[in-house]
Amino acid sequence: MLGYRNSDLTLSLKIVVSGGFGVGKTTLVGAVSEITPLRTEETLTEAGIGTDNLTGIAQKSATTVAMDYGRITLRSGHEVQLAHDVQLQLFGTPGQERFWFMWDDLAKGAVGAVVLADTRRLADCFAAIEFFENRRLPFLVALNQFPDARRYTEHKVRAALGVSSSVPVVSCDARDRASSRDVLTALVSHALHRAQLVPSA
Amino acid sequence: MAGDDGLLDDGLGAVRPYALVGGRVTPSQELDRASLVKTGPSPPSTPLQSHYAKAFDLCRAGAVSVAEIAARLGQPLQIVKIWLADLIVDDYLTNAMPDNCADAATDPRILGEVLAGLQKL
Numbered sequence: 074m075l076g077y078r079n080s081d082l083t084l085s086l087k088i089v090v091s092g093g094f095g096v097g098k099t100t101l102v103g104a105v106s107e108i109t110p111l112r113t114e115e116t117l118t119e120a121g122i123g124t125d126n127l128t129g130i131a132q133k134s135a136t137t138v139a140m141d142y143g144r145i146t147l148r149s150g151h152e153v154q155l156a157h158d159v160q161l162q163l164f165g166t167p168g169q170e171r172f173w174f175m176w177d178d179l180a181k182g183a184v185g186a187v188v189l190a191d192t193r194r195l196a197d198c199f200a201a202i203e204f205f206e207n208r209r210l211p212f213l214v215a216l217n218q219f220p221d222a223r224r225y226t227e228h229k230v231r232a233a234l235g236v237s238s239s240v241p242v243v244s245c246d247a248r249d250r251a252s253s254r255d256v257l258t259a260l261v262s263h264a265l266h267r268a269q270l271v272p273s274a
Numbered sequence: 275m276a277g278d279d280g281l282l283d284d285g286l287g288a289v290r291p292y293a294l295v296g297g298r299v300t301p302s303q304e305l306d307r308a309s310l311v312k313t314g315p316s317p318p319s320t321p322l323q324s325h326y327a328k329a330f331d332l333c334r335a336g337a338v339s340v341a342e343i344a345a346r347l348g349q350p351l352q353i354v355k356i357w358l359a360d361l362i363v364d365d366y367l368t369n370a371m372p373d374n375c376a377d378a379a380t381d382p383r384i385l386g387e388v389l390a391g392l393q394k395l
Contacts, residue, residue: 082372083337085310086379086388111345113307116352137350142341147391155387157372162308162339182306184379184388258392265385 091166092189093197097247098165104253106143141165185211211264213241301359310337314368337370
């Protein structure tokens with residue numbers, strides 16, 4: 074077991090923010106991040122190129138995938154005692170399904186995932202839900218409340234998504250820092266609950 | 275290695291980062307995009323090549339992730355991992371994370387601390 078405050082080392086924990094195109098992933102990462110959100114770029118590997126549809130872009134020699142990046146540092150202080158400072162690394166996934174080979178790498182060792190959803194286009198997040206279910210990664214569904222979207226009860230949304238009752242469904246305003254922070258709090262709470270149920274081997 | 279007087283610096287366009295890793299595709303150290311690095315015990319005694327120097331400078335303020343360094347440098351992650359691994363080999367940079375933290379994301383004690391920390395934000 075790690076001792077308390079015995080070093081200046083920092084734990085790194087990943088949180089994945091996913092969902093369909095234009096659902097507000099960048100906005101949410103920007104709202105909670107302590108730094109201006111950044112864009113990371115990765116060039117597509119050969120494994121990715123093999124599964125990519127290159128029709129019409131045959132002249133293109135390499136594809137670049139961009140992800141949103143933000144972070145939150147939690148420091149030990151008089152209010153909260155931490156064994157180590159923690160940096161939560163927030164990664165907004167590329168929306169396109171053809172980049173899913175990258176999601177595997179992102180999901181590995183992550184605390185969990187936020188699946189951001191728009192009730193006007195719920196189907197856009199089905200694929201993400203299925204991915205995290207298969208990976209057994211803790212996730213929740215956060216309904217980004219767009220001003221002109223109809224409000225639905227959590228029960229109706231849960232039924233439409235077909236997620237189990239153990240998966241939290243919450244509402245948020247991705248533009249709002251406190252609201253977006255509450256989404257992360259709900260996710261970590263869910264991950265903690267899961268970790269207590271299933272002791273890590 | 276990082277101090278080698280090899281290629282010149284800025285302004286050669288898209289091919290540059292790949293030239294600057296000498297054709298290598300695998301970093302000499304295991305680095306994940308979320309790995310944290312910081313400046314190491316032995317600061318460089320001679321000026322680093324500019325791409326190494328820029329990466330090194332981003333680590334002066336404390337633990338910073340590989341993804342953040344790559345984003346701030348505006349270079350692909352794969353390339354930056356190789357540069358950072360070189361700097362670690364030279365002891366200019368070092369791992370900023372505790373040992374044995376591979377299972378931190380499923381450790382109830384750590385998750386409890388993170389939850390408490392988030393609630394105080």
